[in-house]
Amino acid sequence: MIPIMLDLTNKHVVVIGGGNVAERKITSLLETESLITVVSPTITATLESYFTQGQIIWKKKNFASNDIKDAFLIITATNNPFVNQQVRDAAPKDVLINSADTAEEGNIHFPTYVKRGRLSIAISTEGASPSLAKEIKEKLELEYDENYETYLDFLYEARKIIKNSNRNNQDKRMYLKELTDKKFLNKQKQEEWITSFTRYKK
Incomplete structure (x- = not known):
C-alpha cells in the first residue's frame, strides 16, 4: 500500500454498522x-x-446490496463478520472499502494521524500494531504542537509572496529553505519576516 491524501468532498460514504467503531470512523469523516x-x-x-x-443520513434497517450501489467509499463496521463479508461481496468492483474488523479484507486503511491546520502526518502499521501507531502519534503530537497550525499558515502566505517576487530562482529557493528554521514558529518572527521581505523585495 502507498499513503495517499483523498478529497472526499461531496463523495458518498456508506457506513454499515452503528456502534462505537462506526462512531469513531464517522466522527473522523465529518470534517x-x-x-x-x-x-x-x-x-x-x-x-x-x-x-x-x-x-x-441514517437508514434504520439491516444491510441490503442496493444500500451501496452509489457509494464512493464503503466502511464495514458491524460486529457481525457474516454481515461485513456480505457487504464486501456486494460491493461494486472498483469501490473503496475499509474493513474495520479485518483490515486486510479492505483496499483502503484509515491511518491514525496528527493534524495541525495544513499539516497532516499519517501513521500506519497496516494493522500490525495499532498500539505502536498510537504511541508514535503521541510522540509526534508533542513534537509538532499547536504552534505548527499558525506556522503552516505563515509558510503558505510566505511562499506565495516569495513566488510572486522578482527574486531569481536561486534566491527564492534560499528564502523558502530559510523559513523552515524553527525560530519562525514564533509569531513575532513571522510578522517581522513578512514586513522585511515585502519592504525590500526587488
Missing part, C-alpha cells in the same frame, strides 16, 4: 464534507445526534 450514510437498525447516541443535526 471531510463527505455525504455520509449510516445503515444500521440502531446507532449510538453520538451518531443519533449527528443525524438529528443533519450531519449524516
Whole structure:
C-alpha cells in the first residue's frame, strides 16, 4: 500500500454498522464534507445526534446490496463478520472499502494521524500494531504542537509572496529553505519576516 491524501468532498460514504467503531470512523469523516450514510437498525447516541443535526443520513434497517450501489467509499463496521463479508461481496468492483474488523479484507486503511491546520502526518502499521501507531502519534503530537497550525499558515502566505517576487530562482529557493528554521514558529518572527521581505523585495 502507498499513503495517499483523498478529497472526499461531496463523495458518498456508506457506513454499515452503528456502534462505537462506526462512531469513531464517522466522527473522523465529518470534517471531510463527505455525504455520509449510516445503515444500521440502531446507532449510538453520538451518531443519533449527528443525524438529528443533519450531519449524516441514517437508514434504520439491516444491510441490503442496493444500500451501496452509489457509494464512493464503503466502511464495514458491524460486529457481525457474516454481515461485513456480505457487504464486501456486494460491493461494486472498483469501490473503496475499509474493513474495520479485518483490515486486510479492505483496499483502503484509515491511518491514525496528527493534524495541525495544513499539516497532516499519517501513521500506519497496516494493522500490525495499532498500539505502536498510537504511541508514535503521541510522540509526534508533542513534537509538532499547536504552534505548527499558525506556522503552516505563515509558510503558505510566505511562499506565495516569495513566488510572486522578482527574486531569481536561486534566491527564492534560499528564502523558502530559510523559513523552515524553527525560530519562525514564533509569531513575532513571522510578522517581522513578512514586513522585511515585502519592504525590500526587488
